[in-house]
Structures are given as structure tokens and as C-alpha cells.
Amino acid sequence: MRVMVVGSGGREHAIVLALKKSKRVTEVFCAPGNAGIAQVASCLATDASVSSLLALAKEQAIDLTVVGPEGPLVAGIVDAFEAEGLQIFGPNKKASQLEGSKVFCKSFLERHVIPTAKHQSFKDELLALEYLEKVGVPIVIKDSNLAAGKGVTVATEKEQARSAIENILSAPEGGELVIEDYLPGQEVSFLIFVDGESYAPMLLAQDYKQAFDGDRGDMTGGMGTIAPVSLLSDAQYDYVRREIIEKTLAGLKKDDILYKGVLFIGLMVTESDVKVLEFNCRFGDPETQVVLPLLKTDLLEIMEAVIEGRLAETRLEWSDEAAACIIMAAPGYPGSYKKDIPITVPELAKNVTVIHAGTRLKEGQLVSSGGRVLGVTAVADNLDRAIASAYEAVEDIEFPEAHYRRDIGSRLQKTKN
Numbered sequence: 331m332r333v334m335v336v337g338s339g340g341r342e343h344a345i346v347l348a349l350k351k352s353k354r355v356t357e358v359f360c361a362p363g364n365a366g367i368a369q370v371a372s373c374l375a376t377d378a379s380v381s382s383l384l385a386l387a388k389e390q391a392i393d394l395t396v397v398g399p400e401g402p403l404v405a406g407i408v409d410a411f412e413a414e415g416l417q418i419f420g421p422n423k424k425a426s427q428l429e430g431s432k433v434f435c436k437s438f439l440e441r442h443v444i445p446t447a448k449h450q451s452f453k454d455e456l457l458a459l460e461y462l463e464k465v466g467v468p469i470v471i472k473d474s475n476l477a478a479g480k481g482v483t484v485a486t487e488k489e490q491a492r493s494a495i496e497n498i499l500s501a502p503e504g505g506e507l508v509i510e511d512y513l514p515g516q517e518v519s520f521l522i523f524v525d526g527e528s529y530a531p532m533l534l535a536q537d538y539k540q541a542f543d544g545d546r547g548d549m550t551g552g553m554g555t556i557a558p559v560s561l562l563s564d565a566q567y568d569y570v571r572r573e574i575i576e577k578t579l580a581g582l583k584k585d586d587i588l589y590k591g592v593l594f595i596g597l598m599v600t601e602s603d604v605k606v607l608e609f610n611c612r613f614g615d616p617e618t619q620v621v622l623p624l625l626k627t628d629l630l631e632i633m634e635a636v637i638e639g640r641l642a643e644t645r646l647e648w649s650d651e652a653a654a655c656i657i658m659a660a661p662g663y664p665g666s667y668k669k670d671i672p673i674t675v676p677e678l679a680k681n682v683t684v685i686h687a688g689t690r691l692k693e694g695q696l697v698s699s700g701g702r703v704l705g706v707t708a709v710a711d712n713l714d715r716a717i718a719s720a721y722e723a724v725e726d727i728e729f730p731e732a733h734y735r736r737d738i739g740s741r742l743q744k745t746k747n
């Protein structure tokens with residue numbers, strides 16, 4: 331089978347590596363890919379529009395397309411491929427609204443009585459500011475539309491909340507936002523495969539989102555991940571399955587939405603409570619980098635089962651090891667950052683994989699081309715060893731001025747003691 335992965339980041343590199351393990355995959359393409367992906371797959375240049383990707387899939391006689399990022403899903407890539415009879419993995423345009431519109435997501439959660447933070451949606455600035463006066467801080471302001479991880483402000487000061495509201499609603503084309511109650515707790519990423527009827531859970535992962543150690547600094551796309559995390563008690567795990575996942579799947583059915591693909595459920599967990607923060611309609615980045623290396627079942631088989639509605643017959647097998655991914659970012663990220671920094675990756679330990687997120691080749695030299703540049707991932711027989719191996723490799727990589735967090739995994743160690 332000829333498989334094409336859409337995207338250019340670390341998540342896509344991890345998906346390509348997992349698909350290459352499948353016996354039935356003969357060739358893997360990636361559109362557009364990056365310098366690391368180019369070492370293991372054929373990269374295809376593209377402007378990443380739905381029409382160009384459709385043309386590429388036909389030109390290259392692709393048997394299955396796997397969509398990494400949310401942009402093309404929300405733009406309707408799945409509908410376009412299906413209309414032409416091409417196989418594609420991911421939810422259609424309507425189903426992708428769960429991520430594409432936070433207003434849609436919150437009203438879905440409310441309609442189906444799924445636990446989430448109390449909220450109100452606004453298009454009108456005065457009404458939003460009036461509501462802010464009433465509820466006070468801490469409070470969370472969310473741009474309803476896709477914002478590449480930059481649309482959410484967790485405000486501890488009213489002024490911060492006010493300027494977030496003004497920023498979103500002053501857009502000339504008119505904006506929309508959600509104001510929701512601040513939830514304390516620890517976050518966990520619960521990813522599931524869904525085939526429209528059944529679902530199969532993946533291992534729980536945890537992302538470290540802020541730029542600096544101790545969860546300080548700006549939100550980023552994710553500075554590191556670990557899996558599996560034992561953050562939910564058995565009772566909480568059952569609660570999530572019953573009150574969140576099963577109600578979500580039933581709600582989708584009731585609303586006549588066919589959801590096929592990966593559903594990423596962002597959860598906020600305290601000792602006494604679990605609530606949905608958001609849904610994403612695809613694999614997480616950098617969660618995928620730690621979850622897929624622990625998947626023992628053939629990923630292609632799972633994806634085909636999802637597309638054909640046979641997930642109930644498919645058993646997922648997981649390694650009993652653990653994985654950690656440390657993101658090496660360009661200096662300045664998530665603000666403006668330097669590009670074209672030369673990088674040298676030496677021979678590393680066997681249990682380490684350097685996943686590329688933002689790299690390219692410049693006259694034969696590997697250089698940085700994005701904010702998040704590498705995801706150094708290690709698998710070991712326990713989490714402490716995986717984290718230690720990943721950091722050893724980070725130290726060995728020549729990447730001048732690289733910014734990375736030194737405390738990936740430490741939250742969990744705190745809860746363990």
C-alpha cells in the first residue's frame with residue numbers, strides 16, 4: 331500500500347515511523363514533510379491546500395491518506411477525498427467542528443450534559459466585558475476559531491482578560507469567543523480511535539505546555555510529553571469512559587455526526603473531579619511522539635478498521651514500557667525566534683529517536699526552520715529511565731542556543747511521592 335501523511339511536524343514524523351513498521355505499507359509519502367521525515371519517507375512539495383493534496387494523492391496513486399494537522403480536516407479534506415472515492419483517515423468537516431469551533435464544542439458538551447467548565451459565548455464586546463465584570467478572575471478567554479494554540483488566555487488579572495476579549499472581538503471580519511470558568515488541576519491527554527460506533531483508548535499522555543520550567547512563561551505548542559501517565563484512579567478512568575467518552579459518542583450519533591479518526595480529549599483532573607477542557611480532531615503534538623512508539627498493534631490495521639467501522643474487532647496492544655519526548659526549540663520560541671541554526675545529531679543510544687518538527691536541509695546542512703525544532707524521544711522500561719535517556723541525548727545534540735525545559739515528567743514524580 332502507498333500511504334501519504336499530510337503535515338510537516340513532529341506528529342507527522344512519528345506517524346510516518348509507525349506506519350513504516352506495517353508489513354503492508356510499501357511506500358510512505360509525506361506532504362510536505364521536513365528534513366527528518368525525508369530520511370524515512372518521500373517528501374512531496376505542496377501548498378497544503380485541499381485541492382493540491384487531492385491532486386497529489388491521485389498523481390502518486392496513494393491508497394490511504396492520513397491527515398496530521400487540524401487545518402485541512404476543518405477545511406473539509408476528508409469530504410473532498412471521499413467524494414472522489416479516495417481512502418482517507420480523519421473526521422469529516424462537520425465532525426471536525428468539535429475542534430474547529432470552541433463555541434460549537436461547548437454547546438455540544440452542554441447539550442449532552444458532559445462535564446466541562448461553566449461558560450458563555452460572545453460575539454459582542456460590551457456583553458463579554460459585562461460578563462467579565464460579573465464573574466471576575468481567574469477566568470479563561472478562548473478564541474472560538476482555530477488559533478494554532480495561541481487563542482487561549484488564562485487571565486489572573488481583569489486587564490489581561492479585557493485585552494484578550496478586545497483582541498479577539500476587534501477582528502474586522504468579526505470574532506467569537508468563549509469565556510469559561512478557570513479549572514484548577516492537572517491536565518491529561520486522553521486520545522481514542524473512533525470508527526463512528528466503537529472506540530479504542532490509547533495510553534494516557536501528559537504535555538508540558540508552558541515555555542519554562544515550573545510551568546511558567548507563555549503557552550507553547552508543547553515542550554515535552556510523557557506516557558503512560560497514571561493520573562486517573564480506576565474509578566476516574568471508568569467515570570471518563572462512561573460520563574465523557576460514551577456520552578460524547580452517543581451525542582455525536584444524536585446530532586447525526588459521523589466521527590471517524592482520532593478524538594483527542596483534553597481533560598482537567600483533580601482528586602475529586604474530571605472535566606473536558608477541549609476536543610481536538612486529530613493526534614496530539616507532541617503526545618503522538620510518546621504514544622505511537624508504545625503501540626504494538628499495526629497502525630495501518632487500526633486506521634483501516636476505523637475507516638471500515640471494524641474497530642470493535644480490533645484489539646490494541648501496548649508495550650509495558652514508557653516514553654518521554656523533550657522538545658528542543660529555537661531561542662525565542664514561542665515569541666519570534668531565530669531560524670537556520672545549524673544542527674548536528676550524533677549517533678545516539680538505540681532507545682532514542684530524534685523526531686524532527688521544524689528542520690530543513692540548507693546546502694546539505696541540517697538547520698532549524700521552525701519554533702519547535704526537534705522532539706528527542708526515548709523509550710525505556712520505566713518513565714524515569716525514559717526521561718533520563720532523552721535528556722542524555724539532548725545534551726549530545728549540537729544545537730547552539732536550543733531552548734528546552736529541564737523538568738519534563740517532574741509533575742508526575744511529585745504526585746508519586
Ligand SMILES: Nc1ncnc2c1ncn2[C@@H]1O[C@H](COP(=O)(O)OP(=O)(O)O)[C@@H](O)[C@H]1O
Nearest residue numbers: 447470479480481482510511512513596607608
Ligand atoms: N477552563 C480552564 N481552566 C484552566 N486552564 C485552562 C482552561 N481552559 C484551558 N486552559 C489552559 O489553556 C490551554 C489551552 O486551552 P485549550 O482549550 O486546550 O485550547 P487550545 O489547545 O485550542 O489552545 C489548556 O491546555 C490549559 O492549560
Ligand SMILES: [Mg+2]
Nearest residue numbers: 479596608610
Ligand atoms: Mg489544547
